[in-house]
Amino acid sequence: MVQAQVQSTTDGAIVFDAALGISPGPEWFDAARWAPLGRVASGRGGVVFVDTPVGACALRHYHRGGLAARLSADAYLWSGAARTRAFREFRLLARLADSGLPVSLPVAARYVRSGFAYRGDLLTRRIEADTLATRLSQGRLDAVLAQRVGRTIARFHAFGAWHADLNAHNILADAQDRISLIDFDRGRLRKGQLAWQQANLARLHRSLVKLGAHRVQDFEARFWHPLLAAYHEAMAAKALAAPESS
Structure with a gap:
């Protein structure tokens, strides 16, 4: 079972699976941090594969699509932590995984807030397939x-x-x-x-x-x-x- 736990950061919050036995920090969501360690591989749609302390993961930064992307590539309107794209997907994946459905297990998600906008990232277990x-x-x-x-x-x-x-x-x-x-x-x-x-x-x-x-x-x-x-x-x-x- 995924044990969702939330911890605050200086500019937002991180939700993670407490069963990991480790608390991911903001640096976990920085692909550039992993690159010097040779732990980054590119995937599709802006996804990068990283070798984290808890194993191989897929890191995705949320990007806007369509006409909205012309206004901002990755900033979303703030309407509460529970409604951020990252937190919502983390909790949905946790629900699906706990029900035995084959999804990539959620590791951690975060949002970074700036006024009335936020940006988000999601870490999930990598599936070799x-x-x-x-x-x-x-x-x-x-x-x-x-x-x-x-x-x-x-x-x-x-x-x-x-x-x-x-x-x-x-x-x-x-x-x-x-x-x-x-x-x-x-x-x-x-x-x-x-x-x-x-x-x-x-x-x-x-x-x-x-x-x-x-x-x-x-x-x-x-x-x-x-x-x-x-x-x-x-x-x-x-x-x-x-x-x-x-």
Whole structure:
């Protein structure tokens, strides 16, 4: 179980897993600090992989997207510590992990406040795995992998976990083809509804097509249809296993 504990800093606060047995300081969120030690490797989307005192982690600085990025690349409007992107994602990941769902375990998150704005960072355990996008580029998509992806997404949906950006870069497959989901920024728990669940799947499909899946021979029949079949089968099984409401 993740034991969330908050400690104040001079300009904000850090929430971390007390089970680590160590209290991360602000320096843990400074990628430049790790670089001279040879402990930094670049990942996707501004993520850097760092070798911390508690093991290999992924460090992400929150960046704004779209039109908002023109005003500020990484500053968000302050509306309370609990509503910061970093703290919200840390607590959601902790909830998902404690429920047995395959996510990157939260290590620590922080916000740095400046007046009416704040900036944030998140540290999670690194998962040694390929993204689904990488598997696609390598021609390593098959029906067995598709079924595992479909069943994993169904587990999250049955729990009510909505992923704000379910795309091929945020689904991981390790050497044993175990599937995990990452990057739950802006994600949340929702009441199970077909609309958002199907929208999640449609977003994933668009992502795969954008990355070139339409050029893969029989992609729909060999990968996408098995994924959907496994997803719907798992969701049906979850529904049958759920206790009837009174």
